[in-house]
Structures are given as structure tokens and as C-alpha cells.
Amino acid sequence: MQYNENFYLAIQGLADHKFRSFLTMLGIIFGVASVITMLSIGEGAKREAIAKYQDLGVNNIIIREKTLSDEELEEVRAKFSQGLSFDDANVIKEIVPGVERIASQAEKNTDVRYNDKSVKSTIIGITPDFQAMMNYKLQNGYFINYKHYNERLKVCVLGAGVAANFFKGEDPIGKLVKIDDQWLEVIGVLESKSLFTETVGELAARDLNTDVFVPLSLFQNRFTRDNILASEIQQITVQINNSDKLVEASKIINEILRRHHFNNDDYSIVIPYELLKQEEKERQIYNFLLGAIAAISLLVGGIGIMNIMLANVMERTREIGIRRAVGARKIDIMSQFVIESVAISIIGGIIGVLIGIILSLIVSLFTDINTFIKPYSVFIAFSFSVIVGVSFGYLPAKNAANLKPVDSIRYE
Amino acid sequence: MLIKIKDLKKNYSLGDAEIPVIHGINLNIDKNEYVAIMGPSGSGKSTLMNILGCLDTASSGHYYFNSVDVSTLDDDSLSIMRNKEIGFIFQNFNLLPRLNAIQNVELPLVYTGTPGAERRERALKALDRVGLSERLNHKPSELSGGQKQRVAVARALITNPGILLADEPTGALDSKTGVEIMRLFEELHAEGNTIILITHEQEIANYAHRNIYLKDGMIHSDKLNPQRNS
Numbered sequence: 001m002q003y004n005e006n007f008y009l010a011i012q013g014l015a016d017h018k019f020r021s022f023l024t025m026l027g028i029i030f031g032v033a034s035v036i037t038m039l040s041i042g043e044g045a046k047r048e049a050i051a052k053y054q055d056l057g058v059n060n061i062i063i064r065e066k067t068l069s070d071e072e073l074e075e076v077r078a079k080f081s082q083g084l085s086f087d088d089a090n091v092i093k094e095i096v097p098g099v100e101r102i103a104s105q106a107e108k109n110t111d112v113r114y115n116d117k118s119v120k121s122t123i124i125g126i127t128p129d130f131q132a133m134m135n136y137k138l139q140n141g142y143f144i145n146y147k148h149y150n151e152r153l154k155v156c157v158l159g160a161g162v163a164a165n166f167f168k169g170e171d172p173i174g175k176l177v178k179i180d181d182q183w184l185e186v187i188g189v190l191e192s193k194s195l196f197t198e199t200v201g202e203l204a205a206r207d208l209n210t211d212v213f214v215p216l217s218l219f220q221n222r223f224t225r226d227n228i229l230a231s232e233i234q235q236i237t238v239q240i241n242n243s244d245k246l247v248e249a250s251k252i253i254n255e256i257l258r259r260h261h262f263n264n265d266d267y268s269i270v271i272p273y274e275l276l277k278q279e280e281k282e283r284q285i286y287n288f289l290l291g292a293i294a295a296i297s298l299l300v301g302g303i304g305i306m307n308i309m310l311a312n313v314m315e316r317t318r319e320i321g322i323r324r325a326v327g328a329r330k331i332d333i334m335s336q337f338v339i340e341s342v343a344i345s346i347i348g349g350i351i352g353v354l355i356g357i358i359l360s361l362i363v364s365l366f367t368d369i370n371t372f373i374k375p376y377s378v379f380i381a382f383s384f385s386v387i388v389g390v391s392f393g394y395l396p397a398k399n400a401a402n403l404k405p406v407d408s409i410r411y412e
Numbered sequence: 413m414l415i416k417i418k419d420l421k422k423n424y425s426l427g428d429a430e431i432p433v434i435h436g437i438n439l440n441i442d443k444n445e446y447v448a449i450m451g452p453s454g455s456g457k458s459t460l461m462n463i464l465g466c467l468d469t470a471s472s473g474h475y476y477f478n479s480v481d482v483s484t485l486d487d488d489s490l491s492i493m494r495n496k497e498i499g500f501i502f503q504n505f506n507l508l509p510r511l512n513a514i515q516n517v518e519l520p521l522v523y524t525g526t527p528g529a530e531r532r533e534r535a536l537k538a539l540d541r542v543g544l545s546e547r548l549n550h551k552p553s554e555l556s557g558g559q560k561q562r563v564a565v566a567r568a569l570i571t572n573p574g575i576l577l578a579d580e581p582t583g584a585l586d587s588k589t590g591v592e593i594m595r596l597f598e599e600l601h602a603e604g605n606t607i608i609l610i611t612h613e614q615e616i617a618n619y620a621h622r623n624i625y626l627k628d629g630m631i632h633s634d635k636l637n638p639q640r641n642s
Contacts, residue, residue: 005522012510013510016510318506319508321506322506322507322508322519323508323519323523324467324491324494325465325467325494325500325506326494326495326500326519326520326523326567327491327492327494327495327496327520327523327524327571328491328523329487329488329491329492329523330487330488330491331488332491332523404468405467405468406462406467406468409467409502409506
């Protein structure tokens with residue numbers, strides 16, 4: 001018995017009963033579509049999280065000054081802590097094993113002006129290593145380098161939002177913007193960054209696109225601090241060469257800082273990679289639930305196939321008897337019916353994949369849930385539907401094959 | 413000797429009880445014989461036909477076909493026997509309603525793995541042999557009773573089986589068409605085919621050269637037909 005013969009028969013059988021075939025397929029169609037949609041929602045959430053933490057650098061440890069009220073600040077200063085300092089950064093670099101790079105940054109919230117426009121911005125003084133550590137990309141110009149830093153040049157790199165606000169249709173490079181009473185030359189514009197919508201540790205949620213970067217040397221020299229008690233720097237970013245050593249390194253850093261700050265709890269340590277792992281763990285339950293819902297709908301689809309195939313076998317008892325009388329073996333009858341249910345699930349699977357893709361697109365277009373379809377999820381959903389077809393088609397096919405020819409040929 | 417049956421018995425179980433249908437039959441049929449098996453309903457003739465056609469197996473006794481003991485064969489071998497050695501012709505034609513005439517005739521060859529082109533060629537030849545040359549692409553529902561039975565005969569002939577087994581082949585036909593089919597059987601017999609006919613009509617049995625009369629699961633009489641053996 002040739003299998004393409006059986007396949008042809010199966011397709012013809014389905015075409016003869018279009019409406020019934022369609023109803024049978026519905027279960028599979030929705031099952032596959034929901035598997036694909038669910039997986040794409042899970043994957044979208046994962047990518048969003050990864051993108052968020054990538055902005056912070058997956059190999060980085062971020063040491064951040066705690067936001068303190070004026071009274072608290074006075075209190076920690078009275079207890080001899082001078083807040084985060086270059087000293088801290090130097091000691092960390094010397095003592096902590098595996099440090100690849102280290103970057104200090106000082107910050108200040110103020111207005112940036114260009115012509116008659118003004119934008120509320122965070123001015124960040126940085127060292128040249130910052131760009132490589134944070135994975136920042138430029139859409140225009142170049143980043144602050146050692147020459148700018150060493151010579152305290154009056155230059156700045158604008159966040160995409162600031163640049164868009166100031167320069168509509170104008171080339172921002174070479175233009176002068178005013179910060180406090182200083183005129184700075186724009187040398188680069190960053191690519192737009194996804195909004196930081198959640199607070200991560202001490203990293204407050206804010207729009208990264210309104211940041212303006214200047215050389216740290218210039219920052220210290222030219223910009224006045226709002227508060228006389230303010231720390232020297234607001235953040236130290238430490239890049240470790242091995243992400244497995246992040247936790248270990250952060251413990252050492254904590255020891256060092258605790259001693260340096262005379263046991264004052266005025267800083268916090270954030271490990272983006274660890275937060276990412278933790279978030280992934282939390283999402284596992286959610287993904288498991290999504291998967292379970294999808295699996296149940298596929299299962300129901302399979303039961304639908306089995307139900308129809310059982311009725312189909314009954315209805316075609318006579319045909320089975322005739323085929324057996326002219327020489328069909330049990331295995332021939334069996335494969336005919338299995339192939340028929342597999343054909344239902346393959347066709348249903350294809351339609352389901354298409355609907356799943358459309359549904360994922362609709363979800364990401366009309367809600368703020370991100371979706372992403374990985375090719376492997378299409379593969380999984382599709383092979384699942386074929387497995388369902390084979391396993392739920394097996395019992396009816398076996399029933400068909402086991403009908404006694406002598407009884408089935410006289411079946412009315 | 414094409415068929416040799418020895419002490420053949422068949423019981424049907426009905427709950428706990430075993431109902432004997434065939435009580436012990438001994439029968440020999442030669443190649444190119446034309447035999448009619450007759451008897452009233454309940455005489456066991458349909459059961460005997462099912463066993464002869466390898467659709468059913470005996471409870472005890474032996475059935476040799478071409479010296480092969482059919483009673484020892486497994487299900488797959490029985491299927492191959494039906495495919496290669498037995499051509500069934502049924503009272504109600506038993507054609508597949510979704511297939512056209514050619515496809516119905518091809519059906520036995522599908523299970524021998526014969527390639528499509530050869531199947532078609534042989535099917536057309538068989539159809540030509542039974543005198544059907546038109547309406548070949550029509551489904552059974554679009555054919556007359558006589559045409560349907562010709563398609564069925566062509567299907568029985570296509571594998572060149574050892575025997576043609578016809579169960580009341582004229583039962584669903586009008587008398588004129590019935591006569592045509594019986595003429596066709598005569599021709600097939602003349603060409604060397606072995607035919608076993610199951611019928612309850614003496615008129616039809618008269619076409620055969622040997623008449624076996626079954627009664628209560630036993631052979632009541634077995635005689636040659638004087639009209640046909642002259």
C-alpha cells in the first residue's frame with residue numbers, strides 16, 4: 001500500500017465533508033494558535049526584561065548613593081561618611097578581583113538650553129570607559145574620549161530626547177548648548193533608549209533619553225552642586241570579567257564600602273544580572289501557566305479529533321469490510337485512518353500557526369504587551385499538533401483495523 | 413485439486429452457548445469447475461462462502477487451497493490470499509461510493525503496491541472484458557444495477573484470482589440483467605476461471621455444472637448438472 005495513496009484518500013475524505021472537517025480542525029487550530037500566542041507573549045516579556053537589564057550592563061555591579069533627606073545626609077556626614085568618592089572607586093579597583101573596568105559618575109538635575117528652548121535634564125559627568133561598559137550606541141557623532149576628559153574640554157553628548165527637542169531638521173553636531181552658565185559643544189547624540197519604567201534597586205525610573213553626558217573632569221570643575229554636603233560622585237559602575245563572580249565581587253565591595261563609610265548605610269549595590277535571573281525565575285510560573293492553558297486546548301482539540309474519527313470509523317464500517325475483502329491488511333486500514341487524522345492535524349496546524357502569528361501581532365499592536373515569535377515555537381506548536389493527530393487518531397484507527405471483515409462487509 | 417475441505421466445522425458463540433452452523437463438511441473442487449452452492453437460509457451456505465473466501469476461519473477441520481492449509485494462516489496471510497486468489501462478487505455489489513468505476517476496479521491492485529499507470533491499464537482491460545466501455549469515470553450511484561455488477565466482476569477479475577466467489581450475484585438485478593450477468597459468468601468459465609456461486613434460486617444454479625445442496629450445515633446432495641455436462 002502506498003502512503004501517498006492513503007494521503008490522497010484522506011484529503012479527498014476531508015474535502016467530501018468540508019464542514020465536518022473544519023469543525024474537527026477547530027480544536028487543533030485554536031490549540032496551535034494559543035500555543036504560539038502564549039509562547040510569543042512569554043518571549044516578548046523575556047526580551048523586554050533582557051533589553052532593560054542590558055542597558056545596565058549584564059556584567060556590571062552598580063554602586064549607587066542612596067537618596068537621603070537633608071537631615072539624614074547631615075546625620076551620615078556627622079558619622080564620618082563622606083558618601084561615594086573617587087577613593088572608594090580606587091580601592092575597589094585595587095582590591096576586588098576580576099575588575100575589568102570601573103567608571104565613576106556624578107549627576108545633577110538641571111535645565112539644558114538651546115536658543116529659546118529648554119529641557120529638564122540629568123547632567124551626568126562620566127569617564128570615557130562609560131560607553132563601552134553601558135553598551136551605549138550613538139546615532140550621530142562620537143562619544144567622550146580621553147582627550148576630552150584629560151583636557152576638560154567643554155563638550156557634551158545628548159540623549160536622543162534632548163536632541164530631538166532642540167534640533168528639528170538641524171545637524172546637532174558642533175552646536176552649542178547652555179548648561180548652568182557653561183556653553184558646551186555637542187559632539188554626539190545617543191540612540192533612543194527604551195524608557196525605564198520600573199525602579200531597579202536605587203535606580204529610579206526615569207527617561208534615559210533626557211540624559212546629557214559631559215566629561216567628569218569638567219563636571220567637577222565647572223558645575224556647582226545643589227547641596228554643600230553632596231557626595232563627590234553618585235554612582236560607581238564596576239565591570240567584572242566573569243558573570244559567575246558577580247555575587248562574590250559584590251560581597252567584597254560591600255565589605256570595603258562598609259568600612260570606608262564607617263558602617264553608614266548610605267549606598268546600595270545593584271547587580272542587574274542577578275535581578276534579571278530573579279525576574280526570570282518569577283516569570284517561570286507565569287510561563288508555565290500560559291503553556292498549560294495552551295496544552296489543554298490542544299488536548300481538547302485532540303479529543304475532538306478522536307471523537308470524530310470514531311464516528312467516522314463507524315460510518316465507514318462497510319468500506320473497511322470491502323477493502324479488507326479485496327486484500328487490505330490490518331496495517332493498511334490502520335494507516336489509512338491514522339493518516340486521515342494526521343492530515344486533519346497538519347492542515348489544522350498550518351491554519352493554527354497563521355492565526356497564532358496574526359494574534360501575536362494583534363496583541364503587540366493593540367496592547368502594551370510585547371510579543372515575539374521564535375521559529376522554534378512555531379516548530380513546537382506544529383509538531384505538537386501532529387503528535388496529537390497521531391496519538392488521538394491511533395485508537396479509532398486500531399478499532400477500524402480490528403473490525404472483522406466478515407462482519408463489516410455485511411454492515412448496513 | 414484446487415480446494416479440499418476436510419471435516420470442516422463452524423460454531424458461533426452466543427453468550428455462553430456455542431451454536432453449530434456447519435456440522436462437518438468434506439468437499440473437493442477442481443480447477444475450472446463451475447459450482448453452485450444452494451440451500452435455504454440458515455443452511456450455512458453464507459458461512460461456508462465466508463470460509464471459502466478467507467473472510468472467516470473454521471472452528472475445526474481443514475481447508476486446503478492449492479495445498480496450502482488456510483486454517484493455519486494469520487490475518488495478514490489471509491488478506492494476501494483474498495487479494496491474490498479470491499475474487500468476490502456480492503449481491504449488493506459492495507463498490508466504494510466515493511470512487512469511480514475505474515478506481516473501484518483498481519482497488520485490489522492498490523494493496524499489492526502496483527504502480528498507478530499499470531493499475532489503470534489493467535483496470536481498463538478488465539472493464540473491457542466485462543463489456544463496460546463507457547461511464548468509466550462515473551461513481552457507482554450514477555451507474556445502473558447491471559453496470560455496477562459488471563464493475564464488481566471486473567474488480568474480482570483484476571488480480572487473476574484462483575476462484576471467483578459470487579454470492580447471489582443476480583439478487584439485486586432484474587431478470588433480464590440477471591441473465592446477462594450469468595452469460596458473462598459462462599464466458600468467464602469457458603475461459604478457464606473457477607467459479608463458485610452461492611444462490612437459493614434453482615434457476616440460477618442451473619447455469620452451474622455442479623450443484624451442491626446444503627441443509628442444516630451438512631451437504632445434502634452433490635451432483636453434476638446433466639444439462640451442462642453433455
